[in-house]
Amino acid sequence: MKITFTGKQDQLTASQERKLALAFGRLSKHLERRGEKTAQVILSNERHLKQAEVRMNYYGHTIIGQGAETDQFSSIMTALEKIEKQVMRNREKWRDFKRETPSRAARVRGVSPILEEPVPPEPQQRRKKPGPDRVVRATAKTNGKPMTFDEAMLEIQDGQDYVVYRDVASDQVRVLIKRSDGKVDLVEA
Numbered sequence: 001m002k003i004t005f006t007g008k009q010d011q012l013t014a015s016q017e018r019k020l021a022l023a024f025g026r027l028s029k030h031l032e033r034r035g036e037k038t039a040q041v042i043l044s045n046e047r048h049l050k051q052a053e054v055r056m057n058y059y060g061h062t063i064i065g066q067g068a069e070t071d072q073f074s075s076i077m078t079a080l081e082k083i084e085k086q087v088m089r090n091r092e093k094w095r096d097f098k099r100e101t102p103s104r105a106a107r108v109r110g111v112s113p114i115l116e117e118p119v120p121p122e123p124q125q126r127r128k129k130p131g132p133d134r135v136v137r138a139t140a141k142t143n144g145k146p147m148t149f150d151e152a153m154l155e156i157q158d159g160q161d162y163v164v165y166r167d168v169a170s171d172q173v174r175v176l177i178k179r180s181d182g183k184v185d186l187v188e189a
Helices: 014-031 072-097 102-109 149-157
Strands: 002-007 038-046 049-058 061-069 162-166 173-178 184-188
Touching (some): 061 072, 149 184
Parallel strands (some): 002 038
Antiparallel strands (some): 049 061
């Protein structure tokens, strides 16, 4: 990490410089960016306090940490701690906001992931399932009188989407369903 100091500064000891390098190195690991990272440290004096302001660029946002202590090294470390807290808070926000999986999104909305529409697999992997993909429940009032297939077809042609009827010949319940393409499906129970 490239560190630029500006302003009036006191000389730092070798151990203090090592500690600062470690702190900036730890901070650069949190930033997760490739390439050269830069930090600008602005130092100033105000009566008995040494003030330090550390500025860093983080994904297009400028993060600023300020510290004011009696010595310069402590003020820089205080500013670095504040920046580290900001970076960690932003990382947690972005990590939680990042790409929700369908099952996680369903849990957040309170919907069971089983009830969601299944995504059809690629054509090469598509296999016929033994059961229906979806369930349609229909309640129909009928007069209870058995019908023939032809009478049920007349009912469908009158504008109904489906007809539930009892077949005259077999005495079984059957359902005629008009599809969106105009064709008719017969379901025998």
